Amino acid sequence: MENEKVLKVIEERRSIRAYKPDKVPADIIDKIVEAGLYAPSGMGRQSVIIIAITDKDTRDRLSSLNASIMGSDGDPFYGAPAVLVVLADKTRPTYIYDGSLAMGNMMLAAKALGLGSCWIHRAKEEFESEEGKELLESLGIVGQYEGIGNCIIGYAAEEPKAAERKPGRVYKIE
C-alpha cells in the first residue's frame, strides 16, 4: 500500500544534530512550512504562526539568544541553515498542543523531502526576551504569541541510528 510510506517516514525520522552548511532551496522550505500550516488545531482556529528564517544573520542572532538562555555560547541550532519558528496565540486554550502539531508536521515533511530536522526548545523564553519581542515587532506581529519551538532544518551531516523504543508504554483494553 503506497501510504505505508508515511509509516516508514514516521519510523525513520530522527532528530538530527549535525548539518552540512548547504542552503535549503526556498521552494523546499515553503513545502515544509505548508505542512505545518495544515496541522489540526483546537476548534480549527489555526492560531499558529510560523517565522521561516533563512537569513544567516537573523539565524545566528536567534541561535545566540537561544544559547544565552541556557547560559552557553555554542550553536544550539547545530549548524542548520534554516530555522522555522512556531508561535501560538496563548489566548487559545489549546495553543501549546496546536503549536506542537505544526512542529510535528514540519519535522515529518522535512524527512519526506530528504532533509534533517530537530526540535530545539527555549522558543518560549526567546520571545519573552526584549530581543525576541523586537523581532516580532519588526515583522508586524502583534498579539499574545508564545514561542512553541524552533524547528531547525538542513541537510544532515550524520545518520543517527534508530532509537530503540522503550518497552512498556502501551496498555490495551480490548
Added chain:
Amino acid sequence: MENEKVLKVIEERRSIRAYKPDKVPADIIDKIVEAGLYAPSGMGRQSVIIIAITDKDTRDRLSSLNASIMGSDGDPFYGAPAVLVVLADKTRPTYIYDGSLAMGNMMLAAKALGLGSCWIHRAKEEFESEEGKELLESLGIVGQYEGIGNCIIGYAAEEPKAAERKPGRVYKIE
C-alpha cells in the same frame, strides 16, 4: 518523488466527526500506536504512554466521563469505536509538547491507513477525576501522568471538505 505521498497525507488529513460502527482490526490499531511511539520527545526520554481502548464498555464509559466534564450527555467521541489515549509524565518539562507529537503521528498514521481520526480534548480532566485515576490504577499505571489527548479512530462516515488555510500566518526572513 515517492515521499511526496507524505505531504499529500498531511494536507488531506481532516478531523472526522462522524464514524461508521465497524471495528478497526487490531493490527491496524497496533500500527497507529506504533507511529505514536516513534514521535520525538524532549531529550529522547519517551515519557509518553498510550492506552489503546477498543473494548466497547470502556470506550463508552470514557466517552460519558468526557461528556460530563463539559456538562453534556452526548458522545464526544462521535461514534468512533476506538480511542487511543495519550498521557505524558508531567515531571518532564516537555511533556505537553511530547504528548502532542505522539497524537499528531497517530492522526497521520490513521489517515495513511484509510481511517479517520480526531483529537478530542479534556483528557487532562478525565485523568484528574476519580474515575480516570481508577482506570490508570486498574492498568497498573503509576506516576505523575497527565492526559494529553484522546485520539479517536474509526472508519469515516463523512468526507469533510478541505479546510481553507487562514492567510497571513507565515513570516519570512530570507
